[in-house]
Amino acid sequence: MTTIKSQKYHNAIAYNPARHGQSRQVKQAASVSLGGLCGRCTEKIAWRKKYDKYKPLTVPKKCTLCEQKTVKQAYHQLCQPCAEMKGVCAKCVKNTHIVESFAPDKSQEIREESQYRSGLRTMKERERRTLLREQAKGTVPSPKKTVVDHSLDDQEDQ
Structure with missing residues (x-):
């Protein structure tokens, strides 16, 4: 008759991937x-x-x-x-x-929004205002969940 041996080494604590910092x-x-x-x-x-x-x-x-x-x-x-x-x-x-079901990734949307905003900040004043004006008209599609934000104009003017 064979006996079943138990596990030799038992884990005292659960595995934690962030134990030494997250990569x-x-x-x-x-x-x-x-x-x-x-x-x-x-x-x-x-x-x-x-x-x-x-x-x-x-x-x-x-x-x-x-x-x-x-x-x-x-x-x-x-x-x-x-x-x-x-x-x-x-x-x-x-x-x-x-x-x-497939849903849009929220982190991806946030990343795209931040890239859009940083792109607006790096544009020349004239180009940025032209883009915002065309988005308000609807001729150029604006990114999702983006409201035409004129607060950037106020920040630049100061």
Whole structure:
């Protein structure tokens, strides 16, 4: 009769990826949204993020359905439009219940907004006013959630 041995070394404390400070990769992995995945795949990627095993893509990957290099999230097989069109999980490509749908990444929106504002500050006065005037008319599309802010004019004039 064989006896089952217990684990030789037991962890006294849980793994903490931020124990010695967070790296840029850990911060980037934490900000990634888990859209378009089934419950099982969501748990798998959440585990990878929790235990510092998540490796983000450096270049877009080829979608297995449309054959274009449009997959921008790690461990996914389908791009966002194809997964939504087929109604399947973007990772395991199974027709199961999708836990979270694709939603715009808030950190990405904040980053774009800050880039837009810094771009406005670096423009010449004449160019900036022309752009703001055209955005108010509607001839030039303004970025999402951007209200024409004339407070920049006041800051520059002082």
